[in-house]
Amino acid sequence: SPYLQQPLLLGADIVVHSTTKYLGGHSDVIGGGLVAVDPELIEKLSYHQNAMGAVPGPFDSWLVLRGIKTLGVRMDRHCANARAVVELLTSHPKVLDVMWPGLPNHPGHEVALRQMRDFGGMVSFRVSGGESAALAVCAKTKVFTLGESLGGVESLIEHPGRMTHASAAGTPLEVPADLIRLSVGIESIADLIEDLEQAF
Known part of the structure; x- marks a missing residue:
C-alpha cells in the first residue's frame, strides 16, 4: 500500500495501485489507480483514460476515499x-x-x-x-x-x-x-x- 512504500520517491515514473485491496480496505470495491509526477505523462495517461472510458463510478470512488481515511x-x-x-x-x-x-x-x-x-x-x-x-x-x-x-x-x-x-x-x-x-x-x-x- 502507499502507506508502507512510496515507489515515486524511489524513482518510479508510474505507480499502479489496486484500490480493491488495502486502499479500499473493506472488500467492497473494484478499481485501480495510476500515480505519476511528470505533468506531461499525467496528461497522456489522463487522455487515454478518458478516451477508453475507464472511469470509476461515484459510489466506487467514495468507497475508496472512505478507505483511505483509515x-x-x-x-x-x-x-x-x-x-x-x-x-x-x-x-x-x-x-x-x-x-x-x-x-x-x-x-x-x-x-x-x-x-x-x-x-x-x-x-x-x-x-x-x-x-x-x-x-x-x-x-x-x-x-x-x-x-x-x-x-x-x-x-x-x-x-x-x-x-x-x-x-x-x-x-x-x-x-x-x-x-x-x-x-x-x-x-x-x-x-x-x-x-x-x-x-x-
Whole structure:
C-alpha cells in the first residue's frame, strides 16, 4: 500500500495501485489507480483514460476515499497482527518455512528494510505433511475465512496451489503443494492466534 512504500520517491515514473485491496480496505470495491509526477505523462495517461472510458463510478470512488481515511490505522494493525502470526508460525513444529519480508532470512528482507515503513499483512508458510495437511489447515480455520482475495479488514486463508495459482500447476511457476497464504486482517490478535493453533 502507499502507506508502507512510496515507489515515486524511489524513482518510479508510474505507480499502479489496486484500490480493491488495502486502499479500499473493506472488500467492497473494484478499481485501480495510476500515480505519476511528470505533468506531461499525467496528461497522456489522463487522455487515454478518458478516451477508453475507464472511469470509476461515484459510489466506487467514495468507497475508496472512505478507505483511505483509515489506511494508516488499518495498515499498522495488519502489520502488527502479521508480526504476531509470524512469531507463532516460526516456532510451530508443523511449519517447515515462513515467508514474510520482515524475517531476516527472507530473500527480500534487506530491500524491504530500505524501502518499506513496515512489512505488511501477507504471510505465506509451508506445512509438514504435504498438500493434504495444508488443505486440512485451510479447512479448519474459523476466523480466517477461505478466500482468494487480500487486503481487507477480514483475515483470509488460501491454498494457492488449488486456488490463485492452480493454472501454474506443472509449469516452472508451480507453487509448492504444502504452501498456505494468509492475508492477516485487523481482528483481535488473540482470536487469530487461537484460530491458527486449533487448525493444526
